[in-house]
Amino acid sequence: MKFMKKSLLAAVLLAQAAMFSVAAESDKETREDIAKHRAMAAAHESAAKCREAGKGEAVCNKELQTACKGIAIGKFCGMKHEH
Structure with a gap:
């Protein structure tokens, strides 16, 4: 029973770490996109x-x-208008 609890806790912590890693990468990509x-x-x-x-x-x-x-x-820096 203790092993299952520890395994479940480890899985939850690993999932949270992965989620934070994805969020940090997403923030970096967002900042680059804004720039x-x-x-x-x-x-x-x-x-x-x-x-x-x-x-x-x-x-x-x-x-x-x-x-x-x-x-x-593209040739017009991502934007072209008519004329």
Whole structure:
């Protein structure tokens, strides 16, 4: 009987440890995701300022692509609008 209680307690503790490990990894992934969104937002803000400065769309899109390299999917930093 004592062995079963100890085994059950060990299983519960192991499950809790695994749950905390997954939660910590999830928090890390969430922080990384937030950082990528902020980086993409900053790149898009720079692209808007580039256009406000009178630079051409091709120039500003090239700067956007450079700023977004490695953080977003696609040619337009994860976002494209019509025009």
